[in-house]
Amino acid sequence: MRRWREWLARGARGRTLDLGCGTGRNLPLFPKEARAIGLDPSPDALRRARQRSPSVPLVRASAQALPFRDGAFETVVSGLVFCSVPDPAGALVEVRRVLRPGGRLRMLEHVRATGAFRARLQDLIQPAWTRIAGGCHPNRDTERTVRSAGFAIEEEGRRSKGTMRRFQAAPSRDRFTSSSEPGATRTAP
Numbered sequence: 001m002r003r004w005r006e007w008l009a010r011g012a013r014g015r016t017l018d019l020g021c022g023t024g025r026n027l028p029l030f031p032k033e034a035r036a037i038g039l040d041p042s043p044d045a046l047r048r049a050r051q052r053s054p055s056v057p058l059v060r061a062s063a064q065a066l067p068f069r070d071g072a073f074e075t076v077v078s079g080l081v082f083c084s085v086p087d088p089a090g091a092l093v094e095v096r097r098v099l100r101p102g103g104r105l106r107m108l109e110h111v112r113a114t115g116a117f118r119a120r121l122q123d124l125i126q127p128a129w130t131r132i133a134g135g136c137h138p139n140r141d142t143e144r145t146v147r148s149a150g151f152a153i154e155e156e157g158r159r160s161k162g163t164m165r166r167f168q169a170a171p172s173r174d175r176f177t178s179s180s181e182p183g184a185t186r187t188a189p
């Protein structure tokens, strides 16, 4: 897990959004040339992130309404976030919008089991699990959602172990979103 987290952060290039940065565990791992901004809806998590990395700008907001202009970032990083985002498809529309052409989405996520029995088990425990685990959904097929949102997942660097996945994805050109998307009228800090 530590190695996967390092892979996630070390591959960041240029202006980087750490989406759902939580307490900031990725922040010290970004390369110097990646100018990182952390974003999370939780003020408590952001307070801890501030202690961990005092010089990194932090923004309180949701992935579904990003307060940045179109094409503001070269990299968006998501570490264990899309299991708990209320509207993953909507959040990915926003990620596409704020990524500049040629930008990359880098993800480390736990996902729906590939075996039918385990997936069914995840479906069964999901309602109770979501209630006790801070909104986490153990049964989301996040790679499928990423592809449906118009991203191509790159084979290079992709790893799959049990229900854990790490990968990098590029927005496909034909679906670059316009400024009519939610949050598009807000400006970058």
Ligand SMILES: C[S@@+](CC[C@H](N)C(=O)[O-])C[C@H]1O[C@@H](n2cnc3c(N)ncnc32)[C@H](O)[C@@H]1O
Pocket (backbone or CB within 6 Å): 019, 020, 021, 022, 023, 024, 025, 026, 039, 040, 041, 042, 045, 061, 062, 063, 064, 078, 079, 080, 081, 084, 085, 086
């Ligand atoms: C398991 S923590 C992961 C934190 C951090 N990314 C890491 O790798 O350690 C999940 C984070 O997702 C954040 N989160 C939940 N819903 C979100 C949303 N709609 N937009 C952005 N972040 C969200 C939570 O506040 C929490 O900090």
